[in-house]
Structure formats: structure tokens, C-alpha cells
Amino acid sequence: MKESLKILKIGGNVINDPIALEEFLFHFAQIPSKKILIHGGGKKASEMAEELGLEPKMVNGRRITDLATLEIVTMVYAGLLNKNIVANLQKNQCNAIGLSGADGNCILAHKRVVKEIDYGFAGDVDSIDVKTISALLNSQLTPVFCAITHDKNGQLLNTNADTIASELSIGLSEKYDVELIYCFEKNGVLRDVNDNHSVIEKINKPYFEALKKDRIVAEGMLPKLENCFAALEKGVQKVTIGSPNVFYETKQKCTTLIL
Amino acid sequence: MKESLKILKIGGNVINDPIALEEFLFHFAQIPSKKILIHGGGKKASEMAEELGLEPKMVNGRRITDLATLEIVTMVYAGLLNKNIVANLQKNQCNAIGLSGADGNCILAHKRVVKEIDYGFAGDVDSIDVKTISALLNSQLTPVFCAITHDKNGQLLNTNADTIASELSIGLSEKYDVELIYCFEKNGVLRDVNDNHSVIEKINKPYFEALKKDRIVAEGMLPKLENCFAALEKGVQKVTIGSPNVFYETKQKCTTLIL
Numbered sequence: 001m002k003e004s005l006k007i008l009k010i011g012g013n014v015i016n017d018p019i020a021l022e023e024f025l026f027h028f029a030q031i032p033s034k035k036i037l038i039h040g041g042g043k044k045a046s047e048m049a050e051e052l053g054l055e056p057k058m059v060n061g062r063r064i065t066d067l068a069t070l071e072i073v074t075m076v077y078a079g080l081l082n083k084n085i086v087a088n089l090q091k092n093q094c095n096a097i098g099l100s101g102a103d104g105n106c107i108l109a110h111k112r113v114v115k116e117i118d119y120g121f122a123g124d125v126d127s128i129d130v131k132t133i134s135a136l137l138n139s140q141l142t143p144v145f146c147a148i149t150h151d152k153n154g155q156l157l158n159t160n161a162d163t164i165a166s167e168l169s170i171g172l173s174e175k176y177d178v179e180l181i182y183c184f185e186k187n188g189v190l191r192d193v194n195d196n197h198s199v200i201e202k203i204n205k206p207y208f209e210a211l212k213k214d215r216i217v218a219e220g221m222l223p224k225l226e227n228c229f230a231a232l233e234k235g236v237q238k239v240t241i242g243s244p245n246v247f248y249e250t251k252q253k254c255t256t257l258i259l
Numbered sequence: 260m261k262e263s264l265k266i267l268k269i270g271g272n273v274i275n276d277p278i279a280l281e282e283f284l285f286h287f288a289q290i291p292s293k294k295i296l297i298h299g300g301g302k303k304a305s306e307m308a309e310e311l312g313l314e315p316k317m318v319n320g321r322r323i324t325d326l327a328t329l330e331i332v333t334m335v336y337a338g339l340l341n342k343n344i345v346a347n348l349q350k351n352q353c354n355a356i357g358l359s360g361a362d363g364n365c366i367l368a369h370k371r372v373v374k375e376i377d378y379g380f381a382g383d384v385d386s387i388d389v390k391t392i393s394a395l396l397n398s399q400l401t402p403v404f405c406a407i408t409h410d411k412n413g414q415l416l417n418t419n420a421d422t423i424a425s426e427l428s429i430g431l432s433e434k435y436d437v438e439l440i441y442c443f444e445k446n447g448v449l450r451d452v453n454d455n456h457s458v459i460e461k462i463n464k465p466y467f468e469a470l471k472k473d474r475i476v477a478e479g480m481l482p483k484l485e486n487c488f489a490a491l492e493k494g495v496q497k498v499t500i501g502s503p504n505v506f507y508e509t510k511q512k513c514t515t516l517i518l
Contacts, residue, residue, distance in 0.1 A: 051311055074338050075338040076338065078341070079331060079336070083361055083362075085361050087414065090364055091411060094361075095363060095364055095391075096361075096362070097362045098361070099356070100342050100345070100358075102342055102345045102349055102355075102357070103355070103356045103357050104354060104356045139391065139398075141363055141391070150349060156343065156345050
């Protein structure tokens with residue numbers, strides 16, 4: 001039997017709220033098994049861009065990472081957020097080590113290929129260095145990844161944090177029994193999108209197909225769940241979607257995805 | 260006999276010049292032994308502070324790290340500079356891992372005690388985690404440290420990069436045969452401060468005392484050399500001071516300090 005590894009991803013709703021972040025990190029530090037944290041960006045990067053007088057570049061409603069934006073996200077994600085999260089975990093006796101994908105060549109990506117839209121310095125993940133990440137875990141270190149990767153040709157790349165969480169989980173499931181936990185602003189997949197109590201607690205693949213057909217799962221939730229099932233199909237043991245307290249509040253409802 | 264470890268420190272004169280930095284990193288990547296890089300800040304943090312409309316806080320001619328300044332140096336040193344250096348080393352086939360002192364609890368410090376001046380969030384180093392740094396080195400990783408430390412109580416601290424280099428060298432000399440190389444804007448300790456060719460090639464402790472007495476070593480060079488001799492007395496094998504090409508240009512003159 002493989003050793004268990006929990007991979008948690010937090011986004012803006014935790015990052016932007018100092019009290020929520022403090023509470024989350026306190027509980028994350030207590031997880032007894034090996035663990036990895038992936039954090040998104042939150043609003044600080046946009047605030048910084050605004051302070052520096054940069055206009056957000058959007059094409060067809062999607063954000064473009066130009067060079068100035070890449071500098072800002074590298075500063076905010078890999079510097080300010082990542083190091084403050086690490087320092088907070090250290091305070092809680094968790095021996096965290098903050099990383100971008102360039103560090104230890106942990107996450108290799110390539111600049112997104114230009115088709116209709118040039119997304120600029122946005123990276124799509126190619127591979128995970130399981131050996132280096134395992135070596136860190138075996139040294140009793142807890143990796144904390146920000147959403148910056150590199151192309152091994154000197155270029156840093158802005159990469160979706162959900163994708164990083166899923167790619168890390170898939171890669172590491174070769175050596176570990178991986179549970180991937182997405183913490184976000186809702187309690188899970190909701191039967192009624194306006195009722196946070198209407199959590200669907202278990203979804204397997206056939207049920208997911210039915211939910212898609214009935215349009216209960218739609219819009220933003222659809223690609224998120226497609227990604228989760230892809231991870232399950234590639235070896236991840238279990239995927240949980242819920243609020244940031246899902247992994248320590250036993251009464252907290254959430255959605256568990258299984259094949 | 261202990262395994263050899265080279266610890267190099269670069270400052271603003273390399274960081275601020277993209278071509279010099281590129282050349283330095285290319286050669287650093289080729290060093291065959293285990294190695295560690297420590298980088299200072301350069302002018303980018305001051306530029307960023309200016310763009311954000313922050314006035315540098317000075318007391319008695321010394322810079323004070325207030326909270327806003329700490330945010331900026333954390334972004335610039337640990338984010339922008341550190342990750343770009345790492346990505347560049349990765350391009351050169353050097354498996355670099357970028358770290359602050361908080362990462363892996365590698366460098367523990369305390370907020371400088373307030374006597375006459377409150378330096379704000381400036382950190383003085385307490386200890387080095389030799390075990391974690393050795394584990395990284397043994398995983399064939401090359402640590403790249405920026406000049407940010409932490410107090411294990413959740414607080415990041417701005418710390419002098421020369422001091423970090425010297426404390427790392429002292430701590431690691433317990434396990435390694437350490438050579439500490441300070442790269443700076445001059446060719447070494449100069450007999451005539453205005454003549455970059457007047458390098459004094461070897462200084463031992465008695466000669467250092469004589470140079471102090473004759474006021475050939477004075478001002479900024481004095482505390483730098485006091486630090487170097489302190490490192491030698493605490494187990495560091497050799498300290499070299501010179502220009503950034505000193506470790507690969509065999510004809511480049513430099514100053515070597517020995518006991």
C-alpha cells in the first residue's frame with residue numbers, strides 16, 4: 001500500500017481574507033500525513049497592477065499575461081504571498097518550503113501555443129518532477145507551490161493554480177495514495193447554485209454524466225469537474241471539493257468525487 | 260576529508276546588469292562541486308518603492324525597513340529576482356531551488372533589538388538549519404538564497420546578504436570544506452582604493468592587523484574583512500573577495516583571506 005499524501009488547493013476567497021487564511025494554515029499545519037499546499041493569487045496582484053498604473057489586458061474576456069503582468073504575479077505570488085504563507089506555517093511547526101515550478105525544476109511548462117488568442121506568458125504544464133518533490137517530502141518538508149512555472153529555457157510562466165494542483169496530484173499518484181482537496185467559496189457541488197446547503201455529497205462518473213445532462217452542473221463548475229474526473233482516471237485516489245474548513249470540520253458537508 | 264562546498268554572494272553590481280548577471284549565472288552553473296548562491300537586492304526594490312510613491316525611511320543615514328518596505332523587498336528579492344535567477348540557472352542545467360530563510364526554516368533570525376535606532380523589520384541571524392540545507396544539497400539541488408529571513412513566529416525579516424553568506428558558510432563548515440566567495444564591484448582589497456589593479460592578493464590575520472594600522476583597510480572594507488576573519492576563525496576554510504568573474508577567470512586577480 002502506498003503512503004498517503006494530501007494535496008490542498010486554496011484560492012482567492014482564502015488568500016484575500018487574513019483571518020480565514022490564518023485559520024486555514026493553522027489547521028493545514030496539523031495534518032499528520034505528508035501534504036502539499038497550492039495557492040492561487042487573490043486580489044493583491046490586481047491591486048498592485050492598479051497602483052503601478054497597469055491596465056489589465058483582456059481579450060475575449062480572458063486575461064492576458066504580458067511582461068509587466070508576469071513581473072507583478074511573480075512578485076506577488078512567488079514573493080509576498082508564498083513567503084508569508086511559509087512563515088505562517090513555520091510558526092505553526094509545519095516545516096514548509098515555498099516553491100515555484102522553476103525551483104528544483106518541479107513543474108515544467110510551455111508558453112501556451114498561440115491559436116486565435118495570444119495569452120502571453122501563460123504556461124501549460126508538461127511534466128512534474130516526482131523524484132525531487134518526493135525527496136523534499138522525505139526530508140519532512142511540506143512544499144507550498146505558487147502558480148508560477150517555467151519552460152527550462154529561462155522563461156517564467158503564469159499558470160492556473162487548479163491545473164497545477166491536478167497535475168501534481170496525477171504525477172505524485174505514481175508514488176503516493178493521493179487525495180486532492182479543492183477549497184473554494186462554496187460548500188461543494190450544489191444542486192441549487194443559490195443554496196449553499198444543497199451540497200451533492202458524492203458524485204461518481206455515471207452520476208456526473210446525468211448531472212451534466214440535467215444541466216445541474218454547468219458553466220464554471222463543468223471544466224472544474226471534468227478536470228477532477230481526469231485526475232481520478234489518471235490515478236488520483238479521491239477528489240474533494242468544498243469550503244476551506246472541509247478537511248478538519250467533520251460535520252462540514254462537501255462533495256467527494258470518485259470514479 | 261570533508262566534501263567541498265562553494266558559497267558565492269553577488270550584490271547589486273551583478274543584479275542590476277542583465278548581461279553581467281547572465282554571464283555570471285552561466286559560469287556559476289558550471290561549478291562542478293556542491294554550491295550555494297546568495298543574492299542581494301540591487302536597485303529594483305528602490306525603483307519599485309519609488310513607483311509606489313514610498314519615501315525611503317532613513318535614520319542617521321541608515322535605511323529603516325517599515326512594513327511597506329518589507330512587502331516590497333519580499334516581492335522583489337524572494338519573488339522577482341530569486342525566481343528569475345532560478346529559471347536562468349535551470350536553463351543552464353543547474354537544478355537550482357530558490358529560498359528565503361523561512362523556507363525549510365533554513366535561516367532563523369530575530370528582529371533587531373531597538374537601542375538608539377529602531378531599524379524596523381531588519382533581522383539578525385540566530386541559526387542555520389544545516390540538516391535541511393545538506394538534505395537539499397544531497398538531492399543534487401543548488402540552493403539560491405535571497406536576503407529575507409524569518410523569526411519562526413510568522414514574521415519575515417529583511418537581512419543583510421553579506422551576513423547571510425557568512426552565517427551559512429560558518430554553519431555549513433561543520434559538514435563541508437567551505438570556500439566563501441564575495442563578488443563585488445572591485446577586484447579585491449586594494450592597496451590604492453582608486454586603482455583597481457592594486458589588488459592585495461593574500462591577507463592573513465597578522466597582515467590584516469598591519470593594514471588596519473596603516474589605514475590601507477578602512478571605512479566600508481573594514482567591517483567586511485572583520486566578518487571574513489570571523490568566518491575563518493569559526494571554521495570556514497577560505498574566503499575570496501573579488502569581481503564576479505573571479506571564480507572562473509584564472510588570470511583574474513583577487514584577494515584571498517586565510518588565518
